[in-house]
Structure formats: C-alpha cells, structure tokens
Amino acid sequence: MNISFFWGALLLVDGVFGVDVNVSLSVMEGDSVTLKHHTVIPEDASAEWWFGDKPIAIKQAAGLFSTSKGDDVGFKDRLNLDTQTGSLTITNIRTEDTGDYKLQILGKKKTEPEIFRVIVRDVVKSLSVMVGDTVTLHTGVTDIQRDELIQWKSGVNGLNGDLTIRNIRRDQSGDYELEINTSSMILHRKLHIISGGMKNVSVKEGEYITLDTGLYKTQGFDQIIFKFKDYLIAEINKGNFGFVAHDTSAGGRFKDRLSMPPRHTASLSIHDSRITDSGDYLLNMISSTHTVQRTISVTVSDSGLSPGAIAGIVVAVLLVVLAVAGVIYHRWKRSLN
Structure with a gap:
C-alpha cells in the first residue's frame, strides 16, 4: 500500500532528527488513531507508552493497566490501551498531539522500543x-x-x-x-x-455575473479553478490568496472584465455581462482531502433597450412633462385675467 500525505499518510522513516522512527503517520485533527503492536505481551512483562519524555500509558506485569498519566499531558479520556498487544488508541486527536510516541516492552527478553511519529494537521471537517x-x-x-x-x-x-x-x-x-x-x-x-443551494444565475445584459463558491477566502481548499466551457479563465490559490485572471483565454472575450469580489470571498465576478457570456461555467475546488466540482449555468438576457434608447425616452418624457406644465400654467394665467 502506498499512502501519500492526503488522508492518512503512512511512511517508513529512519533517522529523522536523530531519532530512529519506525513508523510515521500524518492524520487529521479529530481522527481516531490506533498505533499497532502485533505481538502479545508476555504475562511477566510490562509495557510503557511515552509521548516525548512523558509516560502516558502503562501495562504492568500483574495485568493491571493505566492511562491516567496521559491525563496530565492533555490526553484526558482520550487514550485506550489493548492489554494483550499493547496497541494504543488516541481518540479525537488534536494538533498539539503531534510528536513521537514510544512503546517500550520491559521483560526478561530485551526488545528495542518502537517509535511512531504522528503529525496532526488542522483540516476542515x-x-x-x-x-x-x-x-x-x-x-x-x-x-x-x-x-x-x-x-x-x-x-x-x-x-x-x-x-x-x-x-x-x-x-x-x-x-x-x-x-x-x-x-x-x-x-x-x-x-x-x-x-443545498442553487446553481443557476440569470442577469440582464450589462449587469454583474457572480460565480459564487460560498467560501471565505479558500476555506479548506488549496486551489479554486474557474472554467468557461473548456477554457481556464481564472484561479484563486491558497498560498497568498492570490487571484489570477486568464482573461485572454476563450478568444479574449473576458478581457478586462474579470475580478474577485471584495471582502475576501473566493468567487469570480464578470463585469459588463454580454449575451455571449451565457453558458455553463465549471468550478473545480481542490484540496488534498476532497475535491468539489460545480457547474453553474449562466443566462444573460437582452436588457430590452439600449442606453441610447433609454436616454431618448427619458428626454421625451421630460419634454411632455414640461409641455403639460406649460399648458396648465397658461390656463391658470388666463383664469386670473
């Protein structure tokens, strides 16, 4: 089995930081993890688990066992010890539990300690x-x-x-x-x-189009990619929360019209929308633990009137209002005479 640093990495590492590590694990905060020891511990032998330089669990030769020492270093009610094999289970693991765990078997036969290096990452749950x-x-x-x-x-x-x-x-x-x-x-x-939620966007020509991820910054994702059809048009990267607009893509139809909304929302805005912007947009939100693909269907409809026509209507209405006001004023003057 090959396991990379995604959900549960399992690597064999030797001599890291001057310590002979038998097994290295990368896990997520909140996981339940059992560090396995496969052989049965002899009845006349005892076993001790250490976290760094502090004992956290003990199985005595008389068959008694205790995890109470782990309470003193932050493991209260989170340790379970297999009294036959000595395997240790840590429930609801936390980032501060990162470190080296050593199992030492003490008996007539001398054995080398087993060291597990556990790295706990804070990842969205x-x-x-x-x-x-x-x-x-x-x-x-x-x-x-x-x-x-x-x-x-x-x-x-x-x-x-x-x-x-x-x-x-x-x-x-x-x-x-x-x-x-x-x-x-x-x-x-x-x-x-x-x-939950809806994924269809309808706007009038000239209005903003917002492709909403619902995320604050990248919020658990390493990268967010926006595509129109098969063309990459924008991306947001976790590192420096960097926004990159590929506005020359898709034949340059989005040139100078792409931006990220204010207030650190990881979404894409398309300015001055056009009818040709209608179609399906693909959002690909990527992290080491999960990937979400979303299709947002955008419809840009004709606003009905051009800006020039609207201006003409406004001028005409004003002229009519002035004419009516003139007639009323003229009749009022005649009534006074």
Whole structure:
C-alpha cells in the first residue's frame, strides 16, 4: 500500500532528527488513531507508552493497566490501551498531539522500543456543497494490499478507496465515515457534508455575473479553478490568496472584465455581462482531502433597450412633462385675467 500525505499518510522513516522512527503517520485533527503492536505481551512483562519524555500509558506485569498519566499531558479520556498487544488508541486527536510516541516492552527478553511519529494537521471537517455538485473524498491511498482495508460507510469507489458522489442530492447530507486498517495503524475519520443551494444565475445584459463558491477566502481548499466551457479563465490559490485572471483565454472575450469580489470571498465576478457570456461555467475546488466540482449555468438576457434608447425616452418624457406644465400654467394665467 502506498499512502501519500492526503488522508492518512503512512511512511517508513529512519533517522529523522536523530531519532530512529519506525513508523510515521500524518492524520487529521479529530481522527481516531490506533498505533499497532502485533505481538502479545508476555504475562511477566510490562509495557510503557511515552509521548516525548512523558509516560502516558502503562501495562504492568500483574495485568493491571493505566492511562491516567496521559491525563496530565492533555490526553484526558482520550487514550485506550489493548492489554494483550499493547496497541494504543488516541481518540479525537488534536494538533498539539503531534510528536513521537514510544512503546517500550520491559521483560526478561530485551526488545528495542518502537517509535511512531504522528503529525496532526488542522483540516476542515465539514464541507458545504450545492445540490448537483460532484464531490470526491480522498483517502490518499494509491494501492491496496490484500490484508489491508479501506472502507467507507457508503461503500468504496475504485481501487484507491476514494469515494465519489456525483450529482449530490439534499438527502445525501450527513456524516461520511472512513476506516483505514493497515499493518501499522487503524484510522477512523468522519467528514460532515451539507448539501443545498442553487446553481443557476440569470442577469440582464450589462449587469454583474457572480460565480459564487460560498467560501471565505479558500476555506479548506488549496486551489479554486474557474472554467468557461473548456477554457481556464481564472484561479484563486491558497498560498497568498492570490487571484489570477486568464482573461485572454476563450478568444479574449473576458478581457478586462474579470475580478474577485471584495471582502475576501473566493468567487469570480464578470463585469459588463454580454449575451455571449451565457453558458455553463465549471468550478473545480481542490484540496488534498476532497475535491468539489460545480457547474453553474449562466443566462444573460437582452436588457430590452439600449442606453441610447433609454436616454431618448427619458428626454421625451421630460419634454411632455414640461409641455403639460406649460399648458396648465397658461390656463391658470388666463383664469386670473
């Protein structure tokens, strides 16, 4: 199994920062993670788990075990110890739990400690999408071995375990749960999806078109791409919240008419809309953990009258008003005489 730094990275690393690390894991805040030890601990042996230089869980030779020491370093009610194998489970893991976890078996036979390096990332756990979006929840797994498991509550789609929901409906809102079970760890993850909203935009010619993502800045996404048909017309990148307008694309039809709305909303505005701007616009919102594809159908209708015609009507109305006022004034003067 190859797992990259997406949903549950599992890498073998040696000699990092002067410490011999057996297993390195990259997980998300809120995950439940089990650090596996496969052999049964002898009855006359004890086991100790350390977080950095602090003990957090102990299994004594007499069969007694305790995780109370973990309470003192921020793990209160979040540690579970398998009394047979010594595997340690950390529930609702936090970014401050990042660090090295060492398992030391103490018995008649000397054994080398096992060290797990755990990196906890703060990644969005709730995803708001629109009805009809295509949503892909990434595991990061590129190959699954026979003795390893990746399972979604709603089923697995594809050999890499990524779950894709096409044309999502309102009734598909809710929690999506992931389990990854490998030789070195068990990982449980939950993502909440909220589906709603509308995706059709209708404006009059000359008005603004806003392709709305519903996001403040990039809000959990690394990149947002806007396309008209097959043409890339704009993108927003997470790094410096940079906006790039490709307004010479699509034959230059959007030249000098693309901008990002104020107040750091990650959306696209098209100024001075034209009837030829009508069509389907594709939004591709990308992150390491999930991808959302959205199609927004835009209709630009004829405003009915040109600016010149409108100005002419206004002038004509003013002339009529002045004429009526003149007649009324003239009759009033005659009545006085």
